[in-house]
Amino acid sequence: MSKFLKRSQSVLGWLWKHTAAGIAVVAIVAALVIGYQIGKPAPEPSSEVVESGHDHGEAEPSEPQLYTCSMHPSVRLPDPDAKCPICFMDLIPVTDDGGEGSELRVTMSESAAALSKIETAPVGRFFPTAEVRLYGKVTYDETSVARLTAYFPGRIERLFVNYLGVPVAQNDHMAEVYSPDLIAAFEEFRQAKAASENSTATSDLVRSATRDTLSAAREKLRLVGITPEQITAVEDGSFDADRLTIFAPIGGVVTHLAVREGDYVQTGAPIATIADLSRLWLDMEAYESQLPMLRWGQRVTFTVEAHPGETFEGRISFIEPLVDERTRTAAVRVAVENPERRLKPGMFASAVVRTRVAADGAVISNELAGRWVSPMHPTVVKDGPGQCDICGMDMVPAESLGVVGDSTSIEEPLVIPRSAVLFTGTRSVVYVEIPDAEKPTYEGRAVVLGPRAGEFYIVRDGLNRNDSVVVNGAFRIDSAMQIAAKPSMMTPGGGGGGNPHAAHGGMPDGAMPEMPSRVPVPNSFVFALKPVYAAYLDAQEALAADDLGGFVQAAIDIKTALGFVEEAGLVGDPLAEWRRAAARLRVEDAITSIDTARARFERMSEGVIALQRRFGHRGSETWNLAHCPMAFDNKGADWLQRGTQINNPYFGDQMLRCGDIREVFPPLDTVPSADAHEGHSND
Numbered sequence: 001m002s003k004f005l006k007r008s009q010s011v012l013g014w015l016w017k018h019t020a021a022g023i024a025v026v027a028i029v030a031a032l033v034i035g036y037q038i039g040k041p042a043p044e045p046s047s048e049v050v051e052s053g054h055d056h057g058e059a060e061p062s063e064p065q066l067y068t069c070s071m072h073p074s075v076r077l078p079d080p081d082a083k084c085p086i087c088f089m090d091l092i093p094v095t096d097d098g099g100e101g102s103e104l105r106v107t108m109s110e111s112a113a114a115l116s117k118i119e120t121a122p123v124g125r126f127f128p129t130a131e132v133r134l135y136g137k138v139t140y141d142e143t144s145v146a147r148l149t150a151y152f153p154g155r156i157e158r159l160f161v162n163y164l165g166v167p168v169a170q171n172d173h174m175a176e177v178y179s180p181d182l183i184a185a186f187e188e189f190r191q192a193k194a195a196s197e198n199s200t201a202t203s204d205l206v207r208s209a210t211r212d213t214l215s216a217a218r219e220k221l222r223l224v225g226i227t228p229e230q231i232t233a234v235e236d237g238s239f240d241a242d243r244l245t246i247f248a249p250i251g252g253v254v255t256h257l258a259v260r261e262g263d264y265v266q267t268g269a270p271i272a273t274i275a276d277l278s279r280l281w282l283d284m285e286a287y288e289s290q291l292p293m294l295r296w297g298q299r300v301t302f303t304v305e306a307h308p309g310e311t312f313e314g315r316i317s318f319i320e321p322l323v324d325e326r327t328r329t330a331a332v333r334v335a336v337e338n339p340e341r342r343l344k345p346g347m348f349a350s351a352v353v354r355t356r357v358a359a360d361g362a363v364i365s366n367e368l369a370g371r372w373v374s375p376m377h378p379t380v381v382k383d384g385p386g387q388c389d390i391c392g393m394d395m396v397p398a399e400s401l402g403v404v405g406d407s408t409s410i411e412e413p414l415v416i417p418r419s420a421v422l423f424t425g426t427r428s429v430v431y432v433e434i435p436d437a438e439k440p441t442y443e444g445r446a447v448v449l450g451p452r453a454g455e456f457y458i459v460r461d462g463l464n465r466n467d468s469v470v471v472n473g474a475f476r477i478d479s480a481m482q483i484a485a486k487p488s489m490m491t492p493g494g495g496g497g498g499n500p501h502a503a504h505g506g507m508p509d510g511a512m513p514e515m516p517s518r519v520p521v522p523n524s525f526v527f528a529l530k531p532v533y534a535a536y537l538d539a540q541e542a543l544a545a546d547d548l549g550g551f552v553q554a555a556i557d558i559k560t561a562l563g564f565v566e567e568a569g570l571v572g573d574p575l576a577e578w579r580r581a582a583a584r585l586r587v588e589d590a591i592t593s594i595d596t597a598r599a600r601f602e603r604m605s606e607g608v609i610a611l612q613r614r615f616g617h618r619g620s621e622t623w624n625l626a627h628c629p630m631a632f633d634n635k636g637a638d639w640l641q642r643g644t645q646i647n648n649p650y651f652g653d654q655m656l657r658c659g660d661i662r663e664v665f666p667p668l669d670t671v672p673s674a675d676a677h678e679g680h681s682n683d
Helices: 002-039 047-052 110-115 180-197 204-223 228-236 474-483 500-504 523-528 530-544 548-563 572-585 594-615
Strands: 105-107 119-122 129-140 145-149 154-159 173-178 243-247 252-257 270-275 279-287 299-304 312-319 329-337 348-358 414-417 428-433 441-446 448-453 456-461 468-472 623-628 637-642 660-665
Touching (some): 129 329, 145 252, 154 180, 154 243, 173 270, 180 204, 204 228, 279 312, 279 348, 414 468, 428 474, 468 474, 523 530, 530 548, 530 637, 548 572, 548 594, 572 594, 594 623
Antiparallel strands (some): 129 279, 129 348, 145 270, 154 173, 173 243, 279 329, 299 312, 299 348, 312 329, 414 456, 428 441, 428 468, 448 456, 623 637, 623 660
16 A cells, blocks of 8 residues: 555656646747747738728837937937927928939928028019218318419518418408519519500501510519509509518418418419318228229218217219229219218218119119210209309210110119028028929029128029019028938038038048238238237137127227238239138227127138138148037127137027038148048037
C-alpha cells in the first residue's frame, strides 16, 4: 500500500510539473496574438471604395502638422503655440498649398492669408506727384547789383555812405570827388560853348566845327558819369565848384565799400557796391538723379529758420547744363521776390519742388500757356507782349521757352505703391494676386521700375492695368515661396525650402559673396576712417542694448571723428562718395527717443556701408553686413556689426536675434575664409 501511494505521488508530481509549463506556454502565445491584433496597422481601403466615392470620413494624416515662421522658413516645430526661436513671432501652419501649378505661384489657405494680413491694391494709371527736396542758400540777385566805380581819377573829399548795410535810394548822393581832370573837362566844355555862341559871323565850316567840338565836350562829360542835370548846370554857368557829387545808380543796400575819405582813386577803381534786396536768388545743388524732375519756370516752395512755419515761393530761373564731376550735382537757381525784405542773403533754406511725373520724368504743365515771360526773370509773367520790368528785355511767349506742354499728349504711366516692391539690389519683385482663384493665390513677377514719385513707383514693364499687387504681407508670401522651394525674392532660381543660405542669393555652401571693387585711395585716408567705424559700431551695439545714452554719445563721437578726416588725395567719384557718406553719418538734430535714434541709425548705416564697400577698413577685425526684413514695417534695413551673432539694433531686446548675415567685410589685404560667412543666427 505504501508503495502504491509513493508511485501515485510521483505520477501526480510529474503531471503537475508538465501541465504548469504547458499552461505558461499557452498564455505566452495568447498574449503575443492579442498584442499583434491590437498593434497592427489598419488595412488600406480598397480601390473599389475610393472609386465609388463611399468615403465616410477623412483619413487621419500620416504625418504630424508642422508650424513655421513666416520670416524664417528654416524653423519647423510641431507645437502651434510655440514662438519662433529667432524673432519670437507666432508660427503659421506648414501647408502643401502651391505645390502644384506654376512655379511662380503660391497658394495659401484662407486662415494663413488672414494671419499674414495680406492686403492688395490695383495697379493705377495716373500722373503721381513727386517731391524733390533741395537745400541751398539765399544770395543776391546778380542782375540787381550795381557797382559804383571811378570814371576819372580823383580824391574822395567826402563820403556820405561810410558803413556797410546803409540803405540808399536811387540818385542819393554817395560821395564828393575832387578831380583836376574833371575841372579841366568842365572848362573845355565852357570854352566850346562860348566858341559855338560866337561863331555866327564866321563861315559855315567854322560854325560846323565849333558845334562838333561842343557836342564832343558834352559827350565826354556824359561818358564820365556826369548826369544831364549836372551838364546843364555847367553849361548855363550855375555850377561853379571844384567838387563833383556822385549819385547812387539804383536803390538798395550798400554791401561793399572800397574807399574812405581822403583816398585817391584811379579810373576804374571800385568805390561801392549796391544790391537791390527786393529780388533775391536761392542757389541750390541737385543730384543728377533729381534733374529729370526739374524744369525751368517750375514753382518752388521753401522755408528758412528765421521764419518757422512760414513758406516762401519762387520759380526756377536756371538749371546748370553741366554736372560737376566731383560732386555729381548741378546748380539750380530760383528767382525769389522779396518786397518786404524779410529774406536776407546768407540764410539757409530747405526747398521742395512738387511735380507730376511721367515715365521719363517731370510732366511739363500748361500753367503758363498763352502767357508772356521774361527769359531772364521767370517771375515776371504778363498776359501780352512788352518789356521785362526788371531788365527791360522783350517778353517772349512761354511756348518758345519749352515750359508749356500738353499733358493730354503724354500717356499716364502705370503706378504701384512703394510698399509693393521687394528690392534685391539687382532686381525688383512684386507679388500679384491671381483673380478668381479658389484659394488666395499669388504670383511673383520681376518688374522694371521708372522714377519714384513720393509713395509710388512708375512701372515700365512687368505689370498690366488690371493687376492687383500685394502691398502688405509680401515678405510672408516670399517666405512661403522659399518654403515651397520656388523662385522668390532672394532665390530667383528657386530651391528655398528652408535653406538659410537661400536668402543670400542661392549661394552654394561655402561660397563667398563677391566683394565690391574698390578704388585706390591714400592709406592715410583709410586709416583716418578707423575712429568713424569704431564710433558707428559703438552706436550699433548701444541700440542693440536699448541704450539711448550710449547711442547719443556715439553719434557725438562720429561727428568729431568726421572732422579729423582729411580729404587730401581724393578726387572725382571717391571724393563725392565720401562726402555723401559723411552727410549721412553726421547727426545734427537732437535725439530724444529710441525710435528716433533707430530711424536716424538707418541713414547712418547707409553711409558707413557705402564707405566700407568703397574704401574698406584697416585692422584685424572682420565685420559683417546684417539685414532685418521686419524693420520699419517690413521695409527692411541693413547694418554693420562685429561678429556673426545677430545683434539687431532696430528692435533691441524685443527681437535681438532677428536677421541674417548678408556679406562679410574682412580688413584690407586679408583673404576671407570660406567659413566666415554664416546664415541666419539661430541663437
